[in-house]
Amino acid sequence: MAKKALGPVRRTFAPWDDPSTKPFIEFNGVTKRFGDFTAIDNINLGIYEREFFALLGPSGCGKTTMMRMIAGFDEPSDGKLMLDGQDLAGIPPYRRPSNMMFQSYALFPHMTVAANVAFGLKQEGMPRAQIAARVDEMLKLVKLTPFAARKPHQLSGGQKQRVALARSLAKRPKVLLLDEPLGALDKKLREETQFELSDLQVDLGLTFVIVTHDQEEAMTLADRIAVMDHGRIVQIGTPAEIYEQPNSRYVADFIGSINLIGGRITACGGGAVRLERDGGTTILVEQDLDAKVGDTAWFAVRPEKITVTMERPAEVNVNCLEGEVWEIGYLGDISTYHVRLPDGETIKATLANRTRAVQRPIGWEDKVWVSWSRDSGVVLTS
Amino acid sequence: MTAVDAPRIGEALGPAPARRARWLVLAIPYAWLLVLFLVPFFIVLKLSFSTAAVAQPPYLPAFDFSDGIAGLLDRARQFTVDNYLWLTDDALYFRAYLSSLRIAVISTILVLLVGYPIAYGMARAPRRWQPTLVMLVILPFWTSFLIRVYAWIGILKKEGLLNQLLLAVGVLDDPLTILNTNAAVYIGIVYSYLPFMVLPLYATLERMDASLVEAAADLGCTPRRTFWRITFPLSLPGVVAGCFLVFIPVTGEFVIPDLLGGSDTLMIGKTLWAEFFSNRDWPLASAVAVILLLILVVPIVLFQNQEQRRAEREA
Numbered sequence: 228m229a230k231k232a233l234g235p236v237r238r239t240f241a242p243w244d245d246p247s248t249k250p251f252i253e254f255n256g257v258t259k260r261f262g263d264f265t266a267i268d269n270i271n272l273g274i275y276e277r278e279f280f281a282l283l284g285p286s287g288c289g290k291t292t293m294m295r296m297i298a299g300f301d302e303p304s305d306g307k308l309m310l311d312g313q314d315l316a317g318i319p320p321y322r323r324p325s326n327m328m329f330q331s332y333a334l335f336p337h338m339t340v341a342a343n344v345a346f347g348l349k350q351e352g353m354p355r356a357q358i359a360a361r362v363d364e365m366l367k368l369v370k371l372t373p374f375a376a377r378k379p380h381q382l383s384g385g386q387k388q389r390v391a392l393a394r395s396l397a398k399r400p401k402v403l404l405l406d407e408p409l410g411a412l413d414k415k416l417r418e419e420t421q422f423e424l425s426d427l428q429v430d431l432g433l434t435f436v437i438v439t440h441d442q443e444e445a446m447t448l449a450d451r452i453a454v455m456d457h458g459r460i461v462q463i464g465t466p467a468e469i470y471e472q473p474n475s476r477y478v479a480d481f482i483g484s485i486n487l488i489g490g491r492i493t494a495c496g497g498g499a500v501r502l503e504r505d506g507g508t509t510i511l512v513e514q515d516l517d518a519k520v521g522d523t524a525w526f527a528v529r530p531e532k533i534t535v536t537m538e539r540p541a542e543v544n545v546n547c548l549e550g551e552v553w554e555i556g557y558l559g560d561i562s563t564y565h566v567r568l569p570d571g572e573t574i575k576a577t578l579a580n581r582t583r584a585v586q587r588p589i590g591w592e593d594k595v596w597v598s599w600s601r602d603s604g605v606v607l608t609s
Numbered sequence: 610m611t612a613v614d615a616p617r618i619g620e621a622l623g624p625a626p627a628r629r630a631r632w633l634v635l636a637i638p639y640a641w642l643l644v645l646f647l648v649p650f651f652i653v654l655k656l657s658f659s660t661a662a663v664a665q666p667p668y669l670p671a672f673d674f675s676d677g678i679a680g681l682l683d684r685a686r687q688f689t690v691d692n693y694l695w696l697t698d699d700a701l702y703f704r705a706y707l708s709s710l711r712i713a714v715i716s717t718i719l720v721l722l723v724g725y726p727i728a729y730g731m732a733r734a735p736r737r738w739q740p741t742l743v744m745l746v747i748l749p750f751w752t753s754f755l756i757r758v759y760a761w762i763g764i765l766k767k768e769g770l771l772n773q774l775l776l777a778v779g780v781l782d783d784p785l786t787i788l789n790t791n792a793a794v795y796i797g798i799v800y801s802y803l804p805f806m807v808l809p810l811y812a813t814l815e816r817m818d819a820s821l822v823e824a825a826a827d828l829g830c831t832p833r834r835t836f837w838r839i840t841f842p843l844s845l846p847g848v849v850a851g852c853f854l855v856f857i858p859v860t861g862e863f864v865i866p867d868l869l870g871g872s873d874t875l876m877i878g879k880t881l882w883a884e885f886f887s888n889r890d891w892p893l894a895s896a897v898a899v900i901l902l903l904i905l906v907v908p909i910v911l912f913q914n915q916e917q918r919r920a921e922r923e924a
Contacts, residue, residue, distance in 0.1 A: 300823055320826040333824035337842050346838075347828030380922075398828065 240450060242275040249312075251276040251434055252297060252402065257306035259292050259458075266292045268458040269306070279428050279435045281445035284455035285481075290438045293455075294404050297436065298327045311401060321350070326400035330407040332391035334379040340390050341366070341375040347398040365393040368427070385416050392424075396431070403428075405437040409444060421447045442482045446470065454478050470529075475609045479527045486533070486574050488526040492518050492606070500606045502526050506570065509545045513601045518608050528604030533576035533597050535564050535589060540598045547598035548574065552591055562587065566597050650902070657895035658688040668891050692896035701880070702897065706904065708875040712791070713860040716798040720855045721848065723799055724806035728847075729840075731807070732814035743811065746804050758797055758868050765793050765869065789871035797865040802858070806851035813847030814840070846919050853912040857905055877901055 242248040250273025259267035266289045274280045282290035295301040296308055299320035308315045315323065326347065334343050344365050348358045366372045369389035379387055388408065395403055408424070409417045425448055428435045439445050445452045446466040453463045454477075462474045473479035476487055490510060494501035495518050502510040502524055510526045518524060540547045553573060554565040559580070566574045574597050580587070589595060659668040670684035696702045731742045749757060764770045765788040772784035787793050817840065825835040863878030870876070877897065885894035 298823075298827055300826075320823070321829045321831055323827075325827075327824070327827045329820050329824055331818065331820050333818065333820040335821060335824070335839060346825070346830070350829035350834070394828070 240277070242278070243273070243451065248275060250274060250309075251278070251311055252436070253307075253309040254293075255307040255309065257296065257303045257308055259289075259296065259301060260304045266458055267296070267303070270458075270460055272453065272460060272463070274434065274436060276434055277432050279425070279437070279448055279450045281449035281452045282436065282438045282455060283440070283442060283445040283452050283481075285440055288455040289458040290440075290455050291406060292458075294327070294406055294436060294438045297323075297325055297402065298404055299323045299325075324400055325402040325404055326395040326398055327404040327406065328391050328395040328408050330410060332379075332387050334387060334390055334394070336379050338378075339375065340371060340377050340379070340382070343379070343390055344393045344397050346394065351398065361397055365397050368396070369393045385412055385420070388412060388420070396427075396433075399431075400433070402434045402436060405435060407439055407441075408437065410439075410441075417444070424448060446482070454481060472605055473527060473607070476525055476527070476607055479605075479607065484530050484575060486528050486530065487607075488528070488572075488574075490524060490526065492520055492522045492524050495520060499601075500524075502606060508548060510606075511545055511601050512604060512606050514606055516606055516608070518606075522608060525607045526604055527607050528599055530563065530575040530577040531561075532603035533574065533599050535566065535576050535578060536596050536598065537589065537593065538596070540596055546601065547596055549594070549596055550574065552589060552593045552595055555587075555589070555591060557587075564589065564595075566595060653895045653898055656892055657692055657899045658690065659892040659895075660687070660689060660691070661890045661892050666891070667889050692893045693900075695893060696896055696900060702877075705875045705877045705880045706900070709860050709862075709877040710904070712794065712798075712866075712876060713856050713862075716795055716802070716859055717852050717856045719795060719799050720802050720806045721852060724803055724810060724851065725848075727803070728807045728810035728814055731811050732817070739815070743808075746807050746811075750804070754801065755864060758801065758864055761793070761797055761800065761869060762788060765796065788869060789874075791870065791874055793869040793871075794866050794874055794876075797869045798859055798862065801865060802855045805854040805858075809850040809854065810844060810847040813844045813850075817843055846915070849915050850912070853908060853915075857908055857912075860905060861901055 252272075252274040254270045254272040257267055257270045258265065268289075270293070282293055284290045292301055296303055297310070297315075299315065299318060302316070310324065335346065338346065341362050344362045345358050348361055353361070362375070363372070366375055369392055371386060371389055371393065374382065374386060374390075379390065382390065392408070405424075409420055412420060421444060424435075435448075437445070437448060446469075449466060451463060451465055452469050453460045454469060455461065456477055462469060462478045464472070469478060469482055473482065473485075479485045479487065488502075488504065488510065490502040490504040492500060493503045493509075495516055498513060498515055500512045500514050500516045500518070502512070504510065512526065535552075548566075548568055550566040550568045552564055553567040556563040556565075557580075561577045561579050564576045564578065566576060568574065576597055656668060659670065661667060662669045664671070670687040672681065672684060676683070727746075731739060731746075734742055762769070766772075767784045767786065767788070769788070771787070772781070775781040776784060787796070821839055821843070822835055825839045826832070830838060861878050861881075862876060863882050866874045866876040866879050867882065870879075881894050881897045881901070884890050884897060888894075
């Protein structure tokens with residue numbers, strides 16, 4: 228019931244667009260160095276209350292260090308880290324209002340499931356009866372009530388993951404930190420758990436920060452994603468913003484699959500960009516872009532936004548290229564087509580399989596045309 | 610065709626050599642135990658039922674096979690349990706056993722108290738230092754045990770290094786009498802047996818997942834409580850292994866109480882030595898040894914059980 232009521236609220240949940248809202252977690256020029264190595268390079272970032280925030284990037288990009296600084300396991304070398312208006316400098320992990328779900332789960336092997344969940348509450352000095360009630364509630368939440376008396380080594384991977392989640396939620400932390408929480412689960416379980424996590428976050432109204440290298444996980448779960456590279460945040464935005472309007476080739480390439488077509492800008496302004504490709508093809512894009520004529524740029528377009536046709540489109544040489552089908556991947560719901568252009572470049576396109584025909588109209592080595600509309604992709608200058 | 614042929618080839622070549630190899634693998638440790646433990650034990654056991662005599666060898670009956678089976682049986686009738694009765698008769702032996710066990714228990718606790726912080730520090734040290742630290746713990750083994758215990762005489766005696774230092778610093782006005790007291794025995798034992806405690810403790814602590822300590826801190830547990838709630842309970846297998854490795858040999862220890870202890874330091878190893886070499890009463894010394902073994906079998910079996918259970922749990 229509560230979920231339904233929150234539905235429409237959630238759709239407009241965007242405190243980052245409201246200048247009067249103060250961030251709940253705030254990185255102010257935070258830098259973290261380990262010896263000569265700069266893990267985090269002067270990051271400014273605000274995470275808002277009740278937000279599900281994802282730190283996304285390849286391993287070694289600094290995302291885990293960001294999380295460990297919130298938890299208190301690492302201290303910033305420079306800059307200020309605030310949580311709920313409080314400067315976190317010098318506050319040890321055991322006095323911070325955040326709890327973490329560890330990548331390895333870090334369940335205490337000598338304690339039962341119930342004792343693991345109760346551990347944090349005992350440290351608070353909560354009365355015994357209340358602890359028991361809270362542990363029951365938590366185990367019910369993660370559907371592990373029958374396993375309360377088991378030891379961690381008697382659980383499956385998915386069950387361990389739920390114990391870890393219950394343990395990190397038991398203290399009702401202001402912030403829940405999730406370090407690659409679903410990494411060890413198989414695909415099906417992972418998808419299930421993703422939705423459960425998402426529901427849980429809405430129900431409990433907590434702030435979640437998740438660290439992941441899995442772009443799909445970040446897209447499914449998060450309100451906003453920060454894409455990181457070499458200790459810097461490359462782009463922050465909602466999943467749709469990151470996916471549809473990446474600000475660089477790095478982000479475009481990291482999230483999902485994309486075609487990058489290089490060229491030179493020949494006209495720019497008035498809400499449109501013209502990109503000229505070697506060989507005379509023109510790419511017209513409806514976009515406000517801050518660039519100069521003559522700059523090198525890349526047109527980035529997702530495979531599902533490309534149409535593959537046997538017939539020549541009406542406007543030849545604008546937003547269309549001729550090539551030969553090099554490879555077809557049939558995935559059931561969709562098929563992916565790799566179309567090789569005369570200059571050797573490959574364009575990826577995906578088409579939904581909308582009929583039940585076994586023989587598809589487009590086959591291997593067919594001469595085809597790939598085309599796209601003017602609002603389907605973006606021009607990137609970096 | 611191949612599907613039918615394959616198992617037949619496997620049968621011809623596989624199981625027989627495999628069975629022989631398995632038998633060989635099992636036979637080696639059993640042969641080792643037989644030759645190096647069981648045979649000597651039975652020699653000592655036989656001796657313990659003999660009678661001391663002024664002879665060569667210094668006990669009766671001495672078996673020789675020249676008289677045939679009848680002669681052997683005749684001599685076997687001379688076996689006696691007098692030595693064991695003697696042990697119960699004289700309170701000295703009982704006190705020696707008891708004193709040995711007390712010294713072993715106290716020194717095991719002392720070794721644990723000294724060894725745990727060392728092992729903990731080693732396990733928490735930067736990874737690149739750890740091989741060096743392990744090396745430093747093992748290094749004393751490169752010198753003779755006897756020489757190292759002798760060296761302690763030089764340190765502990767009245768005009769020794771320790772007293773000189775304490776007098777020079779001004780902590781003391783009169784030199785301490787440490788040598789030839791039980792305190793010197795404890796110092797010697799703690800020093801000599803420390804590696805047997807440190808190494809198993811280090812092995813368990815080093816293997817422990819560091820994220821468990823972080824998880825405890827994250828859940829609001831102070832470092833001190835984390836140690837008692839998480840680190841120490843998880844290191845218990847190492848504690849138990851280390852304690853047994855120290856307790857069992859210390860109970861029968863002879864060299865340290867003999868060199869560092871006083872005349873009133875009562876340990877069964879010393880008693881055994883005195884019976885064997887000073888009194889030349891081999892049978893009584895053997896009886897002392899057999900009883901010592903029986904006393905130690907209990908902790909050895911406990912230790913084995915614990916090790917086995919741990920191995921099963923880890924599997």
